Amino acid sequence: MSLEVRVEHDLAGLNTLGLPCHAARFVAPSSEATLSEALSLAQQEGLAPLVLGGGSNVILPSRLSRLVIQPAMNAWRWLEQGDTPRIEVDAGVVWHELVMAMAGRGLWGIENLALIPGHCGAAPIQNIGAYGVELADVLEAVRVVSLQDGRAGWMSADECAFGYRDSLFKRELAGQFVITGLILRLSRRATPRLDYGDLAQRVSAAPTPLEVARAVCATRREKLPDPAVLGNAGSFFTNPVVPRAQADALRVSYPDMPQFPQPDGVKLAAGWLIDQCGLKGWRHGHFGVHDRQALVLVHHGGGTAAELLELAEMVARRVEQRFGVTLQREPRRIIDPG
Numbered sequence: 001m002s003l004e005v006r007v008e009h010d011l012a013g014l015n016t017l018g019l020p021c022h023a024a025r026f027v028a029p030s031s032e033a034t035l036s037e038a039l040s041l042a043q044q045e046g047l048a049p050l051v052l053g054g055g056s057n058v059i060l061p062s063r064l065s066r067l068v069i070q071p072a073m074n075a076w077r078w079l080e081q082g083d084t085p086r087i088e089v090d091a092g093v094v095w096h097e098l099v100m101a102m103a104g105r106g107l108w109g110i111e112n113l114a115l116i117p118g119h120c121g122a123a124p125i126q127n128i129g130a131y132g133v134e135l136a137d138v139l140e141a142v143r144v145v146s147l148q149d150g151r152a153g154w155m156s157a158d159e160c161a162f163g164y165r166d167s168l169f170k171r172e173l174a175g176q177f178v179i180t181g182l183i184l185r186l187s188r189r190a191t192p193r194l195d196y197g198d199l200a201q202r203v204s205a206a207p208t209p210l211e212v213a214r215a216v217c218a219t220r221r222e223k224l225p226d227p228a229v230l231g232n233a234g235s236f237f238t239n240p241v242v243p244r245a246q247a248d249a250l251r252v253s254y255p256d257m258p259q260f261p262q263p264d265g266v267k268l269a270a271g272w273l274i275d276q277c278g279l280k281g282w283r284h285g286h287f288g289v290h291d292r293q294a295l296v297l298v299h300h301g302g303g304t305a306a307e308l309l310e311l312a313e314m315v316a317r318r319v320e321q322r323f324g325v326t327l328q329r330e331p332r333r334i335i336d337p338g
């Protein structure tokens, strides 16, 4: 099938923050062959390619003079059945739909990652995680196509250097590859992980993966605003990891501060820090801090990326002044090369 190219394409409905944005060119290749056509087009027209998934972790400018590529390969297949089945998943599959399809088949591994928005192709970028589980726990390999020369190949999970909300794709390899597929290894043996939040109270004594996935969905719906109703990008800041000595000093002044020891320091809860600054429900122009979850910045409509970033800076400054802790933004800011 040949490639359909859209001109001055409206991306407002393709990013969960609902930011206004027009892309000079937009394509949604449904195979690696049409992706290769898209890369040739980018070269011919001198437009830098930008890969977009479900738009749930990006801050878009009002115009992008780039070729936006949204991978639309959209299937998954068994590579191996048995006790620890392996599946290959295309980049355009909606992550939550994959979770429910696997949990519904009695397979364990990704049920705690239910209801994370976005497409499978973006899941390795920040090593999506929730409720004590992250993609790296089940990921075997990532299929990549070079944006420079169109060469395709597989990278092992080790080569992706996954960390907390981090991978090589966010750092050294940022903007160099399109991820077109993933290989995941799941399990038929019951391995529920229920030690985060109140998950254990929400399921039976011997839950199925589907029961756990549904409990995760219920918890998330209570805590997080639905982007279809109120624009947002989920957690706007990652939880900061600070040196042990700093965490100890903070605990003296703030005995209630949630702290989670890590191999490289102590993780603090960014939402708690923001809440303590009295910012929950705070509004700045068309944006605000969510009134139930301080970690989420919301778009009330009519705003732009610049205004959102202003709010984010104000929030981060208040946290820095009060706790001496620097917050890092989670969603990626996309810059227009002009």
Ligand SMILES: Cc1cc2nc3c(=O)[nH]c(=O)nc-3n(C[C@H](O)[C@H](O)[C@H](O)COP(=O)(O)OP(=O)(O)OC[C@H]3O[C@@H](n4cnc5c(N)ncnc54)[C@H](O)[C@@H]3O)c2cc1C
Residues within 6 Å of the ligand: 016, 050, 051, 052, 053, 054, 055, 056, 057, 058, 071, 091, 116, 117, 118, 119, 120, 121, 122, 123, 125, 126, 127, 128, 129, 130, 177, 178, 179, 180, 224, 225, 226, 227, 232, 233, 234, 235, 332
């Ligand atoms: C309500 C809400 C809740 C959320 N909860 C969580 C959570 O619990 N845990 C968590 O980890 N995240 C969470 N997120 C963040 C987000 O859902 C994930 O980061 C998700 O993986 C982003 O997927 P996407 O397809 O929307 O990516 P996009 O936002 O479209 O893209 C994100 C980045 O990945 C790049 N990219 C996208 N697809 C590809 C590809 N195929 N190849 C190469 N690069 C690509 C883009 O260029 C961009 O830099 C949440 C977001 C929202 C809105």
